[in-house]
Amino acid sequence: MPKKVLRDFKVEYLQILDENGNCDDALMPKLSNEEIKKMYEMLVLVRVFDQKAFNMQRQGRLGTYIQFKGQEACQIGSAAVLEDDDWIFPMYRNSGLLIARKHPIVQVLQYWNGDERGMRAPDNVNNFPIAISVGTHVIHAVGAAWAAKLQGKKQVAVTYFGEGATSKGDFHEAMNFAGVYSAPCVFFCENNQFAISVPRAKQTHAETIAQKAIAYGIEGIQVDGMDIFAVYKAAKDAVEKARAGKGPTLIEAYAYRLCDHSTSDDASRYRSKEEFEAWVKKDSLERLEKYMRKKNLLDDAYKQKVLESSQQIIEKAVTEFEKIQPPDPKDMFKYVYAEMTPQQKEEMEELGIK
Amino acid sequence: MVVANIVQAVTMGLRQELKRDKKVIVLGEDVGLNGGVFRATDGLQKEFGPDRVIDTPLAELGIVGASIGLAVNGMKPVAEIQFSGFVYAGFDQLLSHAARIRMRSRGRFTCPMVLRTPYGTGIRALELHCESGEALFSHIAGLKMVVPSNPYDAKGLLAAAIRDPDPVIFYEPMRIYRAIKQDIPEDEYIVPLGKANVIHQGDDLTLIAWGAMVKTCQDAIQKLQGKYSVEIIDLRTINPYDAETVISSVKKTGRCVIAHEAPRTAGFAAELIASINEKALLSLHAPVVRVTGPDVPIPLAKLEGHYLPDVNRIIKGIEKVMSF
Missing domain, CATH: 3.40.50.970 (Thiamin diphosphate (ThDP)-binding fold, Pyr/PP domains)
Incomplete structure (x- = not known):
């Protein structure tokens, strides 16, 4: 008997805006000039934030901070397609995403300064607290999406994680559950090429992360993660599909971490300057600027205005943040259970906490 | 019903x-x-x-x-x-x-x-x-x-x-x-969490257990045929546990045995004993005794009888406390 081909698969790659600012109009999603400007302004805002937070850590004004430079388009482009009522299940490299999802900047700073009040999402936005342990939160998005489906809510849940997380069993179980229950969720992998120092090629022998979706019977796509239009388009398609009851999608956003892993890391130990420089040229912000210049959506005056207003927003938040008093020690006990246990009440008394 | x-x-x-x-x-x-x-x-x-x-x-x-x-x-x-x-x-x-x-x-x-x-x-x-x-x-x-x-x-x-x-x-x-x-009851009811159950009143000794070990404790008391007046507490909720019921019973009896089938070291009996020491030490007539599984991985069938605390081991624990 000759062997038969049972299934044939393909893995698609989407780029709409190249690094020179050239746009493929046929693929370009429908976006008004105002929407494009809004995305640009958000890109600038979170970049200013990222740099400011890094500087503050160096000055001893902030705790350990996780930068996201290089991955702004992943976070801003995908957040732009979500409703407040949709869910995000973010990872630690998602401060930009949180800001784009209306999480007050002051609170983001609070969190990175060891104040847990920072992770309480605004009441009308479903921003789940960020996950510190890698990939363990991916399955929560599946559960939340499944719950939405069971209750007839039109919500979609999006979870963000790095390519390193895809090496964990958690990722496998999450993708498998999502497929089995056709959960309205989106797996958004920010592939920044490195899990601290370990390169992508050592995480998996697969050529792409996107193709991992195939094994679970769900769709996967790789997009240029430094192309905000490609991210937006893929995220919009995936979210609309999920909302229409047609199941989950894996998006691999192919990007690069244009910063260290954390404020305790030195990436020059494991990445070459040449490689870094080559990726800087692909940066999302610059290519969007080039595009907007061509379309007369941006000139030097506008660029300067956006930068200055972003700096003002961030400085105002920093001033407010630095005035915040430390949390009440009672908070340690208050949020463990709905009601404090008799043991906790004794412990509080022993610690002199009222 | x-x-x-x-x-x-x-x-x-x-x-x-x-x-x-x-x-x-x-x-x-x-x-x-x-x-x-x-x-x-x-x-x-x-x-x-x-x-x-x-x-x-x-x-x-x-x-x-x-x-x-x-x-x-x-x-x-x-x-x-x-x-x-x-x-x-x-x-x-x-x-x-x-x-x-x-x-x-x-x-x-x-x-x-x-x-x-x-x-x-x-x-x-x-x-x-x-x-x-x-x-x-x-x-x-x-x-x-x-x-x-x-x-x-x-x-x-x-x-x-x-x-x-x-x-x-x-x-x-x-x-x-x-x-x-x-x-x-077929009708709707709940048993609240965090509340232990005194399933047998007694004055000489408090015997604390939960789950399957409660039955073993009851069997042990039956075998003792009224030799001692034993108060059996079924803890029911392990965390948060009902310290009030435990402490007031131990204050009354002055003696305590705790039985669980989990291994001994850092088992939940240790927590209960710490609590008894903190709150009822002066009421104790004898050290609290633990009847537990030993500190070994739980064995397969051929040795499980040696592992699992049974009626005789519970009686032995009770005798140890009573004869102190």
Whole structure:
């Protein structure tokens, strides 16, 4: 008997805006000039934030901070397609995403300064607290999406994680559950090429992360993660599909971490300057600027205005943040259970906490 | 009233809550069509449909993790893990997430889920089918840990666990799943969490146990034929435990034996003894004695009789305290 081909698969790659600012109009999603400007302004805002937070850590004004430079388009482009009522299940490299999802900047700073009040999402936005342990939160998005489906809510849940997380069993179980229950969720992998120092090629022998979706019977796509239009388009398609009851999608956003892993890391130990420089040229912000210049959506005056207003927003938040008093020690006990246990009440008394 | 064993009482508790609250769903391996490997969910899928009694992939981490997401977004998942030794694949989810969601989100999100699982040895089962990890779960602030010892409590505590706003681990005593039959109400009721049950009043000695070990303690008292007046406390909720009932009993009797089948070191008896020392030391006539499994991995069938505390070992413990 000759062997038969049972299934044939393909893995698609989407780029709409190249690094020179050239746009493929046929693929370009429908976006008004105002929407494009809004995305640009958000890109600038979170970049200013990222740099400011890094500087503050160096000055001893902030705790350990996780930068996201290089991955702004992943976070801003995908957040732009979500409703407040949709869910995000973010990872630690998602401060930009949180800001784009209306999480007050002051609170983001609070969190990175060891104040847990920072992770309480605004009441009308479903921003789940960020996950510190890698990939363990991916399955929560599946559960939340499944719950939405069971209750007839039109919500979609999006979870963000790095390519390193895809090496964990958690990722496998999450993708498998999502497929089995056709959960309205989106797996958004920010592939920044490195899990601290370990390169992508050592995480998996697969050529792409996107193709991992195939094994679970769900769709996967790789997009240029430094192309905000490609991210937006893929995220919009995936979210609309999920909302229409047609199941989950894996998006691999192919990007690069244009910063260290954390404020305790030195990436020059494991990445070459040449490689870094080559990726800087692909940066999302610059290519969007080039595009907007061509379309007369941006000139030097506008660029300067956006930068200055972003700096003002961030400085105002920093001033407010630095005035915040430390949390009440009672908070340690208050949020463990709905009601404090008799043991906790004794412990509080022993610690002199009222 | 209806005669039920513990498995049937669990089914009744699930049915009661599935009927009462549309947010309640049951999920796990084989819980649907097959009704669970112990039949604890027998007939529920037929009654409530495959969207509420759900067969899952064979993936404990996935079951626990998906339950967390379900709970956070408005459902009340009751997950079954077939044997307590398999929970550990999902342990990270319980410890790192379920227990911390209320804290991490400062009350914005909560995780009202229940994880049911049969525990305990003495049934000649395979490796990792006989674990007693109640102390492990009780060490995690943010989780509650409940162990019923009889059909009435199994139904009522399970219902209370499902209604609880926080994550609850519900250990079912496998060895006595079908060994005890009781008349229990068909009507709706709950047994509140955090309250121990004094199942036998006495003045000479307080004997504390939970789960399957309660029956062993009762058998021991029967064998003693009234030699001592023993007060038996069924702890029922391990965390948060009912210190008040324990302490007031020990103050009255001045003597205490604690029996559990989990290994001794850092077992839950140690916590109870610390509490007794803090609050009732001067009432004690003798050191508190622990009758527990030894510090070994729980053995397979051929040696489980040597591991599991039995009536004679409990009597020995009682005699040790009484003769001090």
